[in-house]
Amino acid sequence: MQQMNQQMTARPELRHGMIPTEIMQQSLHMLQMNYFELDQFIEENLETNPFLERVGARETSLSDMSERPLEDTWEADERLEQDYEQDVLGRSDSEASAEAKSEEWDGTERYREGANLARNPDLDDVWQYYQDSITQDESLSAHLLNQMRMAADTPQAYAIGERIIIGDIDERGYFTGNPAEIASELDVSEEEVRKVLDIIRQFEPAGIGAANLVECLLMQCELEYPGDLRIKELLKDHWAALATGRITQIAEAMNCTPEQVMELKGMVSRLDPYPGREYSVERPSYVVPEVVVETIEDDFVVTLAVDFSNAAIINEAYVKEIQSRKMDEKERSYVREHLDSARFLLYNIERRKQTLVKTAQAIVDLQRDFMGRGIAFMKPLTLEEVAVKVGVSASTISRTVNGKYIQTPQGLFELKYFFSSGLRSDNGGEQSSTAVCAQIKDIIEKEDKHHPLSDQKIADLLQSAGVHVARRTVTKYREQLGMLPAKMRRTY
16 A cells, blocks of 8 residues: 555656647646636536545645645756656747747736725635636637637747737727837847737637727728728728718718618617627626735735645545556556546646745735835836746746736735836836826826826926836826826816
């Protein structure tokens, strides 16, 4: 029995001399899963693998499964993961770096207030409510990235597409970025960025990647009404008049009857002005924090809120029973395959947990001012900075933070929220664009509603406070905050 246990609990690669492709594929896949995806994945494995069981009369946990502590294998496994990405996925170091840069999110583009869960002391009930309420529908980003994986002919094209999709496709499905800025950030040509953007504009749902409403509708017209030049003319030349109901004026300009214009208007109404909304509208905003920041002796310490390593164990009683039987080669192969699968799953659950905690702690350490003082003290932060602190690659950090949430003293945030670009300040340093966005929000909320501030005036106020920001940048951040321009904010 002891020998059997040693065989079972050995680190997965020991039998093979190296980590098999299967465990590496699963490791990368599980690392980027969010709470609900991982929970479902574990449940599916419990249902299909006879050697796994839910924790009840617990015999062996994953913490007992390694001949060496996981900490001892950290660096070796990270190197193997990077080798796997390069040799199997075909991504060079430079391409992996481009991917990392592609995911240096601008936190202002996803600005929102953190939810405060602290008001409900019974977090177990809260989490259960979240789990019962959440939808499993695919997000817009995930939907587009799946298409990008099939459409990209090179790793570089995929990295560019990923940067566009994650960073500059908003919830409506519109492209809000600047190809020149993206090209500079990824060290590629603007032509390459525009080429990839054109590819994305062919994705489903139709209209994705449009720069504005009219362009979005025109893109859909190409599919829905490919031979109808009248509706294209209506959208291109008479949109403003259509939006204000000037039907007679349009009819005269298009040399047709008002009835024909109304018919065209009906065709337009059947198009989707915001194709991305079907992936986000009416979704519950409930999420589960996997990690929590606790204040311990004036220090910020990350602890697990949900520990998936306790979700399943290997059913050793069943293993013992099976191994006592006489088996033919087919049966032995089945047992080996499913035992390996069980070991791989448990090992990768633990590895994901370790990576998540290390990454979250690194972010907290680098954003201490935010943890203690609030969003105005957010610092610029890149994936590479966290990767160096954790001792892994930037692509590993990218997978780790996506879709994972942390409960902080300032509220509930997605981990990737803490990554943002920097804007130059008078003290010679940089200020996080997320913090600048918060300042803009605060200025607008406190303004005289009878005399609202223009974007230029807001830029001037930020300038006087030592933050160098252009008017167009203020406009961009204001729009991302969902705030109207000055003339539309005015009250009488």
